[in-house]
Amino acid sequence: MHPIFTSDRQNTMEIYPQLIIDALKTVRYPGTGKNIIEMEMLEDDMRISGLHVSFSLIFDKPTNPFLKSLIKASEAAIHAFVSKDIEVEIKTKTISQPTAETEENGLLGGANIIAVSSGKGGVGKSTVAANLAIGLARLGHRVGLLDCDIFGPSMPKMFDVEDERPYAEEVDGKQLIVPIEKYGVKMLSIGFFVDPDTPTLWRGGMASNALKQLIGEALWGDLDYFILDTPPGTSDIHLTLVQTLPITGAVIVSTPQQVALADARKGINMYANEKVNVPILGLVENMAWFTPAELPENRYYIFGREGVKHLAEEMNVPLLAQIPLVQSVCEGGDSGAPAVLDPSTPTGNAFLQLAARVVTQTDKRNAERERTQVVKTS
Numbered sequence: 001m002h003p004i005f006t007s008d009r010q011n012t013m014e015i016y017p018q019l020i021i022d023a024l025k026t027v028r029y030p031g032t033g034k035n036i037i038e039m040e041m042l043e044d045d046m047r048i049s050g051l052h053v054s055f056s057l058i059f060d061k062p063t064n065p066f067l068k069s070l071i072k073a074s075e076a077a078i079h080a081f082v083s084k085d086i087e088v089e090i091k092t093k094t095i096s097q098p099t100a101e102t103e104e105n106g107l108l109g110g111a112n113i114i115a116v117s118s119g120k121g122g123v124g125k126s127t128v129a130a131n132l133a134i135g136l137a138r139l140g141h142r143v144g145l146l147d148c149d150i151f152g153p154s155m156p157k158m159f160d161v162e163d164e165r166p167y168a169e170e171v172d173g174k175q176l177i178v179p180i181e182k183y184g185v186k187m188l189s190i191g192f193f194v195d196p197d198t199p200t201l202w203r204g205g206m207a208s209n210a211l212k213q214l215i216g217e218a219l220w221g222d223l224d225y226f227i228l229d230t231p232p233g234t235s236d237i238h239l240t241l242v243q244t245l246p247i248t249g250a251v252i253v254s255t256p257q258q259v260a261l262a263d264a265r266k267g268i269n270m271y272a273n274e275k276v277n278v279p280i281l282g283l284v285e286n287m288a289w290f291t292p293a294e295l296p297e298n299r300y301y302i303f304g305r306e307g308v309k310h311l312a313e314e315m316n317v318p319l320l321a322q323i324p325l326v327q328s329v330c331e332g333g334d335s336g337a338p339a340v341l342d343p344s345t346p347t348g349n350a351f352l353q354l355a356a357r358v359v360t361q362t363d364k365r366n367a368e369r370e371r372t373q374v375v376k377t378s
Contacts, residue, residue, distance in 0.1 A: 015048050015082065020055070023081040027073045030066050030367040036074070043093055053078065054089035062094045063110040065248075065371040068224065069363055111144070111223035112248040112362050114281065115241065117271070119263025121232035124286040125253040128323070128354070129229035130158045131340040132251070135355025137184030138340065141224040144179065146214060147189030148241065149231040150207040156191040158338060159183070166192055169219060176219040183341065186221070188214045208240040215244055225362075239375075242276050246372040249281035249365050251320065251358065256285060256307030264308070268315055278372055281361040282318035283308050284354065287325040296346070299324075318361060321354035323347065 024042060025035045036042065036057065043056035057074065059067055075088045116129040126149070133145040147155035156162045159182050166188065168175040179186040190210055220226070228247070231237050241247065250271045254264035264283070271278040285308030289299040302325075312319040326347055340351035 015051065015053060015086065017046050017048065019082050020046065020048075020053055020078060023077045024074055026077050026081065027070065029070070030369075036070065041070075051083070051085055052087045052089070054091070056091040056093050058093050060094065062092070064094075065110050065112075066366055067092060067110055069366055111220075111226040112366070113226045113228065113245050114358065114362070115228045115230055115247050115250045115271070115278070116253060117230045117238075117250055117267050118232050118253045119260065119265070119267040123232075123253055123255045123260055124323070125232065126154045126158065126229050127338070128251070128253045128284055128286060128351075129227055130155060131338045131351035132355055132358060133185045133187075133225075133227045134183045134338055135340045135352045136225050136227075136359070138343075138352065139355055139359065141359070142222060143185045144220050144223045144226045145185050145187040145229065146226070147187070147191065147229050148211060148237055149229065150190050150210055150237065152231065153189045153191030153194075155187055155189045155229060159185075159187060160337070161187075162191070164192060171219060174217075176217055177214070178219050183338075186223070188218055190214070205236075208236055211237060211240055212244060238270065242278065242375045244374065246374055247271075247278045248362060248372060249279045251281050251284060253284045253286055254308050254311070255287045256301070256304035258304065258307065260303075261307050261311050264311060265315075268317070276375055279365050279369060280315070280317045281358060281365060282320035283312045283315075284320050285309060285322045288322035290325045291346070293326065318357070320357045320361070321350055323350050323354070 021037060021042070025037045027036050028034065029036055029039055029041070032039070041058050043058055046053070046055040057070065071090050071092070074090055078086055078088050114132075116125055116132065118125040126147075129145065133143050137143045145155065147153045156164070159180075161180050161182055164180045166177050166180055169178050170176075177188065179188045180192070181187070226245075228241060228245075230241065250267075252264055252267050254260045268280055270276065271280060285306070287303055288306075288308075289301050291297075291299055306322075309319050309322070324347055338351075339345065339347040340355070342348040343352045
């Protein structure tokens with residue numbers, strides 16, 4: 001195929017519809033083996049004006065999990081096989097309306113829902129979740145973050161918004177909670193609604209209902225990624241999440257310490273259980289080594305060496321990142337300025353690289369597997 005046709009007389013590029021169609025034939029719909037032209041997803045409304053090309057793609061529903069990735073893939077194909085100078089405008093049309101389920105959870109737009117989990121507490125899971133969310137926003141994605149730890153919420157402090165109080169806004173006759181937004185991330189936590197000095201003495205059912213309200217009665221809007229900072233271990237909260245949301249994938253956080261690795265295995269097995277069937281996007285080794293500020297080249301493996309890396313190899317899942325332990329990470333979390341805000345530092349750069357790898361693994365997962373189904377109960 002000749003990617004560019006040029007008129008010698010006018011020395012200007014001429015774009016023909018067939019060039020665009022041939023490029024789109026290289027874009028395959030995940031899981032079917034067919035390209036989007038074979039699947040008749042291209043609407044008959046293509047318009048070409050100079051170097052501007054516009055057309056519509058037809059999807060079965062507005063929450064199709066591959067909608068955004070196929071649009072990006074279509075743009076990339078045109079730029080690769082026709083010309084990188086073309087301005088591409090792609091609209092979407094659907095043959096069905098949003099389902100009641102998607103309207104309830106408020107995630108109109110088919111967000112990638114990522115659960116950040118750990119088998120035990122104290123491994124820095126919330127730190128990873130906060131930095132991952134901000135890192136994804138820094139990469140240009142629309143991000144929501146839900147603090148799912150009803151009994152020990154930490155996100156308000158990590159984002160330095162402890163004094164904020166979300167308000168309700170009426171939308172289509174319903175009162176919806178408006179998330180707090182900072183660093184490009186929309187965020188909700190039970191910590192906004194309870195006294196931080198008073199323990200939350202709730203039974204499991206009350207905690208699960210509160211979590212469902214933060215999910216289903218909030219004005220999240222269109223998101224690319226919805227990050228769930230889950231509580232440590234396996235509990236009613238985890239069961240509520242997999243029964244309420246089609247979780248795209250899980251990121252498991254652990255330190256290299258053997259006792260933490262044993263619990264990390266339980267977390268992996270919980271998501272991989274055939275009834276839950278949530279893919280593991282990868283593992284994060286937090287506190288991989290200690291590096292003192294005055295000796296930035298030195299590494300001290302105080303919790304063991306590469307334990308999570310070996311676990312990832314054993315479980316045949318990707319190792320997404322190794323995050324060093326430095327004093328600034330703790331200070332940044334306590335002051336509401338997570339490390340990823342300064343990617344010039346080794347830790348900030350590690351978190352930004354983590355966000356990029358999560359995007360890569362999510363796209364790979366979406367290309368190879370169907371959308372996760374919520375767990376049904378009898």
